[in-house]
Each structure stands twice: as structure tokens, then as C-alpha cells.
Amino acid sequence: MISGDIVPNVQKIKELLKETGYKLTPQRRFIIDSMIDRKKSHLSIEEIFTEVKKVCPEIGIATVYRTVQLFEDVGIMAKQYFDDGCYRYEIIDDSKNHNHYHLKCNTCGEVFEIEDNYFDELESHIEKDKKFKITNHKVTFYGLCEKCSKMSG
Ligand SMILES: [Zn+2]
Ligand SMILES: [Zn+2]
Incomplete structure (x- = not known):
């Protein structure tokens, strides 16, 4: 295909x-x-x-x-x-590896991706504060997806 x-x-x-x-x-x-x-x-x-x-x-x-x-x-x-x-x-x-976060549903197990710059500010804050050059980060949020949270009421 x-x-x-x-x-x-x-x-x-x-x-x-x-x-x-x-x-x-x-x-x-x-x-x-x-x-x-x-x-x-x-x-x-x-x-x-x-x-x-x-x-x-x-x-x-x-x-x-x-x-x-x-x-x-x-x-x-x-x-x-x-x-x-x-x-x-x-x-x-390569174009989205950095700044891509995961949402993992605890109920159905589905993994969703979000590509956003939520953490840019946090990164520069850490870099300045800790004098640490950040090259990457991994973030996963656990919770309930829209479908599952509707089902659980
Ligand atoms: Zn779910
Ligand atoms: Zn992914």
C-alpha cells in the first residue's frame, strides 16, 4: 500500500x-x-x-x-x-519528535498524541534556572479519554 x-x-x-x-x-x-x-x-x-x-x-x-x-x-x-x-x-x-506528548487513557488504553508548545516556557525557565541545556523531554499524561469519560458518566 x-x-x-x-x-x-x-x-x-x-x-x-x-x-x-x-x-x-x-x-x-x-x-x-x-x-x-x-x-x-x-x-x-x-x-x-x-x-x-x-x-x-x-x-x-x-x-x-x-x-x-x-x-x-x-x-x-x-x-x-x-x-x-x-x-x-x-x-x-524528526519534525515532531520534540514537543510531542502522549495522553494515555487508563480505561481503553488508547494513546493520543498532542503536538503543542505547552512546555516551551517551562523549558526555558528550567534552562535559565538550572543552567541545564535541554535537548528533549518525554511527557505522558494518564487519565480518561473523551469517549471513556462519557461512558463513566
Ligand atoms: Zn479511553
Ligand atoms: Zn507518540
Whole structure:
């Protein structure tokens, strides 16, 4: 499945792999494709495996595991931990990696992303106050998503 807007991203990933001496094999490509849709981001290895098996039934979970590990090593994917017992992976998008926060629903488990500059002021405050040069930060908010909070009344 190749759509117009995902091509530049895949192209970039291809180049990153090439720089580090790897090829974008069909199996690696399937794994990227299963995650490139932001809505399908923050998947665990098991969930990536389930997605990839739909298009590539012969793939094994060990391959998925190794590939994701490789992607993490070369900086294509980032690992996140949301206190739900497994690591979740997302494709790194340089343009939004900094200033991207997570909202994790305690009820349905869904992870939402917010890209905003809420913390810019806090960062410069800390930098000035503590003389600490901040290069990145990770913030996750836990709570109830709109759907779940409606259901709980
Ligand atoms: Zn929810
Ligand atoms: Zn994310």
C-alpha cells in the first residue's frame, strides 16, 4: 500500500537504513508500513506482529522483534513505555519528535498524541534556572479519554 503522503517518509527511512549499511527488505518494509499510519502508532511487538501478518503471513515474531530492534538502533523507531506492561514503538518523525506528548487513557488504553508548545516556557525557565541545556523531554499524561469519560458518566 503506497499512498502519496507516506512516500517521503519511507524514502527517508530507506536512506537512513542505507547510510547504516542496511537494506529495506520487503519484510522491513511491511513493518514500516504497518506503523506509518499515525493512528497505528504506539504498537507493541505483538501488535506489530498481528498487523504485519495480515500482509505477510509467513513472518515470524522473532523477525519482527529483530527488525524493530534494528530500527530502534538506527534511529527510525523510538520505544515508549506507558506503564502497561510492554514497550510500544513509534516511527520517529524528526519534525515532531520534540514537543510531542502522549495522553494515555487508563480505561481503553488508547494513546493520543498532542503536538503543542505547552512546555516551551517551562523549558526555558528550567534552562535559565538550572543552567541545564535541554535537548528533549518525554511527557505522558494518564487519565480518561473523551469517549471513556462519557461512558463513566
Ligand atoms: Zn479511553
Ligand atoms: Zn507518540
